[in-house]
Amino acid sequence: MSLASLSANLLLVSFIAYLVATLFFGGAVKGAKSEASYKNNRWGKIGISITIIGFITHLGYFITRWIASGHAPMSNMFEFTTAFAMMLVGAFILIFYLYRTPSLGLFALPIAIIIIGYASMFPTEITPLIPALQSYWLAVHVITAALGEAILAISAVAGLIYLLKNVDLTKPSKQRFWLEAVVFTLVLVLGFVVSSTTFKMTGYEAHFTYIDKNEKPAKIEYNYPPLFGMNEYEAKTPEAMTPWAELPAVINAKTLTTFVWSVVTGTILYLLLRLIFRKPIALVFQPFAKKANSQLMDEIGYRSVLIGFPVFTLGALIFAMIWAHEAWSRFWGWDPKEVWALITWLFYAAFLHVRLSQGWEGKKSAWLAVIGFVIIMFNLIAVNLIIAGLHSYA
Amino acid sequence: MSKIVKCQCGHDNPFGIVLCERCGRPMTEEAKNSDVVDMRYEGSARRSQTYKRSIIDKIWNFFSSVKIGVSIIVAVLATSAIGTLFPQKFYVPVREEDMLDYYERLYGFIGTLYYKLGFYDMYNSWWFKILIGMLGTSIIIASVDRVIPLYKSLKKQRTKRHTSFMKRQRVYGLGPSENPDLALTNAAEKLKEMKYNVKTEDGAILAEKGRFSRWGPYVNHTGLIIFLFGILLRGIPGFYVDETMWIREGELRSIPGAPEFYLKSKDFSIEYYTKEEADEVFGAALDRVGTIVKNYQTDVTLYKKKENLLPGSTDMDLVKDYSIIVNKPLKFEGYSIFQMDYRLNELKSMTMQLVEKKTGKSFGEFTIDLDDPKGVYELNDGAQVNLIGYYADYAGVENGEPVSKSPIPNNPAFIFDMKTPDKPKGEKSFVAIRQTLETEENVYAVKFVSADTRDISGLTIRKDKTLYILLLGGLIFMIGVCQGSFWNHRRIWVQKGEGEELLVAAHTNKNWFTLKKELDEVKDFAKLPSYEDRRDNESIEQEEGEK
Ligand code: HEM
Numbered sequence: 001m002s003l004a005s006l007s008a009n010l011l012l013v014s015f016i017a018y019l020v021a022t023l024f025f026g027g028a029v030k031g032a033k034s035e036a037s038y039k040n041n042r043w044g045k046i047g048i049s050i051t052i053i054g055f056i057t058h059l060g061y062f063i064t065r066w067i068a069s070g071h072a073p074m075s076n077m078f079e080f081t082t083a084f085a086m087m088l089v090g091a092f093i094l095i096f097y098l099y100r101t102p103s104l105g106l107f108a109l110p111i112a113i114i115i116i117g118y119a120s121m122f123p124t125e126i127t128p129l130i131p132a133l134q135s136y137w138l139a140v141h142v143i144t145a146a147l148g149e150a151i152l153a154i155s156a157v158a159g160l161i162y163l164l165k166n167v168d169l170t171k172p173s174k175q176r177f178w179l180e181a182v183v184f185t186l187v188l189v190l191g192f193v194v195s196s197t198t199f200k201m202t203g204y205e206a207h208f209t210y211i212d213k214n215e216k217p218a219k220i221e222y223n224y225p226p227l228f229g230m231n232e233y234e235a236k237t238p239e240a241m242t243p244w245a246e247l248p249a250v251i252n253a254k255t256l257t258t259f260v261w262s263v264v265t266g267t268i269l270y271l272l273l274r275l276i277f278r279k280p281i282a283l284v285f286q287p288f289a290k291k292a293n294s295q296l297m298d299e300i301g302y303r304s305v306l307i308g309f310p311v312f313t314l315g316a317l318i319f320a321m322i323w324a325h326e327a328w329s330r331f332w333g334w335d336p337k338e339v340w341a342l343i344t345w346l347f348y349a350a351f352l353h354v355r356l357s358q359g360w361e362g363k364k365s366a367w368l369a370v371i372g373f374v375i376i377m378f379n380l381i382a383v384n385l386i387i388a389g390l391h392s393y394a
Numbered sequence: 395m396s397k398i399v400k401c402q403c404g405h406d407n408p409f410g411i412v413l414c415e416r417c418g419r420p421m422t423e424e425a426k427n428s429d430v431v432d433m434r435y436e437g438s439a440r441r442s443q444t445y446k447r448s449i450i451d452k453i454w455n456f457f458s459s460v461k462i463g464v465s466i467i468v469a470v471l472a473t474s475a476i477g478t479l480f481p482q483k484f485y486v487p488v489r490e491e492d493m494l495d496y497y498e499r500l501y502g503f504i505g506t507l508y509y510k511l512g513f514y515d516m517y518n519s520w521w522f523k524i525l526i527g528m529l530g531t532s533i534i535i536a537s538v539d540r541v542i543p544l545y546k547s548l549k550k551q552r553t554k555r556h557t558s559f560m561k562r563q564r565v566y567g568l569g570p571s572e573n574p575d576l577a578l579t580n581a582a583e584k585l586k587e588m589k590y591n592v593k594t595e596d597g598a599i600l601a602e603k604g605r606f607s608r609w610g611p612y613v614n615h616t617g618l619i620i621f622l623f624g625i626l627l628r629g630i631p632g633f634y635v636d637e638t639m640w641i642r643e644g645e646l647r648s649i650p651g652a653p654e655f656y657l658k659s660k661d662f663s664i665e666y667y668t669k670e671e672a673d674e675v676f677g678a679a680l681d682r683v684g685t686i687v688k689n690y691q692t693d694v695t696l697y698k699k700k701e702n703l704l705p706g707s708t709d710m711d712l713v714k715d716y717s718i719i720v721n722k723p724l725k726f727e728g729y730s731i732f733q734m735d736y737r738l739n740e741l742k743s744m745t746m747q748l749v750e751k752k753t754g755k756s757f758g759e760f761t762i763d764l765d766d767p768k769g770v771y772e773l774n775d776g777a778q779v780n781l782i783g784y785y786a787d788y789a790g791v792e793n794g795e796p797v798s799k800s801p802i803p804n805n806p807a808f809i810f811d812m813k814t815p816d817k818p819k820g821e822k823s824f825v826a827i828r829q830t831l832e833t834e835e836n837v838y839a840v841k842f843v844s845a846d847t848r849d850i851s852g853l854t855i856r857k858d859k860t861l862y863i864l865l866l867g868g869l870i871f872m873i874g875v876c877q878g879s880f881w882n883h884r885r886i887w888v889q890k891g892e893g894e895e896l897l898v899a900a901h902t903n904k905n906w907f908t909l910k911k912e913l914d915e916v917k918d919f920a921k922l923p924s925y926e927d928r929r930d931n932e933s934i935e936q937e938e939g940e941k
Contacts, residue, residue: 004675068675099907125678128667131690131720213500214487250500295930299907306879306904313875318868327721329732329854330636331864334517335485336478346471350464357434357460383478 003068004126010061011082015116017054018089021047022109028102029291044102048093051105055093058086069126072139076127080146081119081380085112087150091304095154099300103292108157114189121196137323144315145341149376151308152348156373158300159366164289165297166363169282175363176282182370183281184270191266196258199224206240208233213249220254224261228253298361301369309348316341340379347375403556408543410444413437415550418559430928431562433901436551438543457528457535466529473525477516480508530622533615541612548605554598555887555899563887563899565910569923571896578896580920581888588912590886598889608903610878617871624863635729635857642740643848646697651855652729656697656710662736662849665689690733691719692851696726718853728857735852741803745843746825748773748812751836757814759843764803776815779840783809788826796824812838884909888922898925 024047031043062083065073073079092108129138160182167175206222210230220230222240229243230253247253270281277284320341321331332338351368354360360368397409405416412425413436420426425437442458445451456462480501488496497505497514512519560566571577574597582599585592590601628634637650639657646658665688669677680686694717697710716724723730741764748757760771760779764786771779785798788807796807807826813819817837824831825840884902886909891897898917902909910927917924 070675123679123682125682126675127679127683128676128686128688130687135721137721248500248502293930295927296907299905303905310872310875310879314872318872321864321868325858325861326723329723329730329734329856331861333484334477334482339474339478343471343474346467346474350467350471353460353464353467358464 003064007061007064007068008124010057010064011116014054014058014061014086015113017050017057018109018113018116021050021054022106022113024050025102025105025109026288029106029288041102044100044105047102047105048096051089051096051109052093055086055089058089062086065126069128071129071133072143073126074138074142074146075129075133076122078119078122078124080142081115081122083143084146084150084380085115085119087147088112088115088153091147091151091154091308092157094151094307095300095304098303099296101292101296101300103161103289103297104154104157104300106288107161108154111153111157111186114186114193117193118189121193121200132327135323135327137319137326141315141319141323144311144319146315148308148310148312148315149344149380151304151311153308153373153376155301155304155308155369158297158304159369161289161292162294162297162301162366163363163370164282164286165292166294166366169280169286176280178367179282180280183285184266187270187273187281188263188266191264191269192258192262194269195224195261195265199261205237207236209236210234211249222254222257224257226253227257227260230254294362298365301365302355302361305348305351305369305372309345309352312348313345317345336383337379340375340383344372344375344379347372405550408439410439411437412439413559414556415547416552418551418555420558420562425562426558428562430564431559433563435540435544436547438547440539440543442539454535454539457532458539460536463529463532463536466525466532470525470529473516473522476513480505480514482517483515486514526622530619533618537612537615541609544608548608551600553593553595553600554889555600557891557897560887560889560897560899563901564929565898565900565906565913565925565927567898567923567925568891568895570894571921571923572894574890574894574896577920577922578888578890581916581922584916584919585886588915590884599887601886601888603884604881605883607878607881608883610874610876610881612874613877614871614874617867617869617874619867620870621864621867624860624867627860627863628858633859635855637855638734639853639855640737640850641692641694641853642742642850644742649729649731649855651857652727654699655713655726655729656699657731657853658695658697659851660693660695662692662851663689664736664738665691689719690736691717692733692736692853693717694724694731696724718851723856728859730856732854732856733851734854737850737852739847740850741806741845742848743846744806745845746779746840747843748777748779748814749839749841751839762808764806767808778813780811780813780820781808782811782822783824785826808840810840812836812840814838882908884912886913886916896923898922900925 024043028041028044028047031041062073065079074083088108089112092104092112096104163175163179167173167179169176169179200223204223204225206226208220208222208226208230210218210220211232212218213231225241226243228251229246231247231249233243233246233253235242243253247256273281273284320338324333324338325331351365351372354368355365399407399409399411399421401407401414401417401419401421403414403417403419405414407415407421411421413419413431414421415436415438418437420428420431421437425431431437440458442455446455480497483490483493486493486496493514494506494509497509499505501508508514516522578594578597578599582592582594582601585599585601588603590603592599592601594600635651639647639650641647641657641659643659643661646656649655649657667676667680667686667688669680676686693715695715696713698713700709700711713726718724718731718733720733723732725731743761743763745759745761747759749755757773757775757777760773762771762781767781767784769781771781773779783796785796785807786803786805787798787800788805789797789799791797796809798807805827807824807829810823810825811820812823814837821836821838822833823836823840825842827842830839882902882905884900886900887898889897898913900909900913906927906929913925916922
């Protein structure tokens, strides 16, 4: 078996391990009366052991891929996102040992699983590095930044648990609406995974030529039936469907097509779930959060921001500036990705300040943590795919 | 600043105090009426909370408010986001005067608006700079407003606190003890073992840990201010050089921004990944995306002008040979030269031959150096070609004259005068790429044979004396955030109450969970009364429920 395929198999093992570990954490929460009494629950111990095994194989994936390609596997969407999931699990393990709460695992692991699923929809082959990325700063900067983001993401997980427990979901309210919206977004990601996998298995391909925004001819390949066509497109695959509309050059019609397919699939999935459960999906998850201790979740939320913020600053701003100075001759260039890293940083700075001085604890703090995660994901996904800049890869 | 507030314990407090600096008694009505007292700045007298009259007070109070500080942070955050909506000026591949058209063509009406409102160069706008300035001011004033009183209070705090102070702590317990003195000694011993700094006084213990973490925010704010100061310095000439140069292979040019130095380009090259070198690993990716660049490189030699030379002399010392690649700039005396851009295959010279049209007989070849086209080329058999017109970037004929739109040989055109033994008066011919014009039918013609090309490297020259200041700011910031985030300031008070009672109270600026864990250890070891966390109602309820 080559290193590259060994690497892929290790990732698969982690994926399964996280799934199994989630079940055990579920068992731990179900069997206990309260936070205090499930601290040393046997199910919880098995759960964390399996999580650690999964994390080690995940690390194995990372290292073998690094050896195979000769560079840190953080250089395209698949690699970065997979590594982010790994660090999320790592951050969870760290926080678990500080607070020993299975509730956190019950929510953190499924999120890691969804992220790995999302990552696997992007091209997974090993790409050689373009000149701008050939630097040891690639490893130093991206690993630290991703680690910081992963630790910050744990605060969103804790926040979500806090909200599921403390927001009254039995009657309509703004908070209930938004909580359901968060759940809906997660279902949309599943929608992307399902639709993308479906078309991949059927081997769907449609080729086009088009004129890009600098008025140069270009080629593109769709893996979904093309709902929207690129600027001045010409179909090269006659049997594929004809796009409904041609879009101006600044909009990537392929990305929009993928997005619309995912939203449609996700919405159908969501409606199916609503039909099965006959209540808001957040309410389905609520019992799993009920036994968590609110004060503890609030503190985990704060603590993970406190740990994640310095790491993020170091990786996403300081190391980033040093590298940008080496590679692009300026330490800061207001590139969209840079700006969004700054926005993330400012956001968490604001979080820390309002928490400390305005006493924004509990629900407010939990909502802020969730919004912070949304910003991180926006930077990872939307800025890469939509607002293309120097950083966009894949 | 002369007013003084005297506490019952005898301590003279500064005006504006909330909790007595020494014994902790609440000094204001608000503090007296609250169940859990606000411990953020130890209830100290902050300028912004005390003086509210003059203009200076008002400005001071404005900037020292964290609410205002957070509003400024959010304003910077929100406006920064707007700037990423469409590309900034710097990333737009057109000239300044075509910019409006560019935004209009690609983004329509919103694009025009974006341009007109100045968002296309937002981060250099005056209002954005003012926002950053306000951020800096706010950081300075808010920090000074707090750090001094906080420092004073922590220094003056007494071990023994008043009961009213203990009672208003978030973590508080009161209960009978079999042997209060033994409990106190044991607690002190245990706390010392747990690395607390323990002070005792008259039946009271104060155990303290990690006070230095309280200075974390002020240290990190200092770092931020140093960083912002560094940015400010870049406006001063000499601190910051940012130039670009285009250099052709074979060319020697003075380096813009670095007047003593000259650079010669020996070669520019691009390398691509090939399937042969790593098919197994990269093959799939190369199949999918096509070619991927491996390296951009300019091989250069750096020269420095000899010192003490007469003006006009160009005698130079070789400094070094270097290959500039992306991520490995050429560095010398504070300057860095970066590989940023390139253009391939600019025409360098063209080789032509003179032929007789009918027979194809050649009089030999000649080469025109496009940098320095010279007038006359002597050929075999006494033939001669005179170059009487050269248009480097030929763009058609205007008013009967050929015109060149730039001095760069993108589309060279020539007017030749061909003198042959046959036609000693000469025949004129206009020759451009794929085009020959003659005023009347000629017998002879100049034909293109071959061309030589060369590459051009786009380089950026930087010198930035502020980098070390920025780095220092970053370092101090990191020290400060780590100090404030990874450590916390914990205090545990144990003291004798009335009769055989013991009072326990504890405070931390963050991480209550660990504080309570530590307090539990001390409690179990020294048999202290049990306490409650008045913020964690759930645990209290649950414990009661489980009983
Ligand atoms: C980008 C700008 C800023 C950053 C990155 C920053 C960072 C921080 C950090 C990390 C903390 C510690 C928070 C904690 O431990 O939970 C802090 C505390 C604080 N910051 Fe900032 N800050 C910034 C701007 C400001 C501004 C504009 C103000 C002005 C009002 C301000 C006032 C404070 C205050 C009063 C504290 C609390 C100090 C204490 O309670 O001991 N900061 N800051």
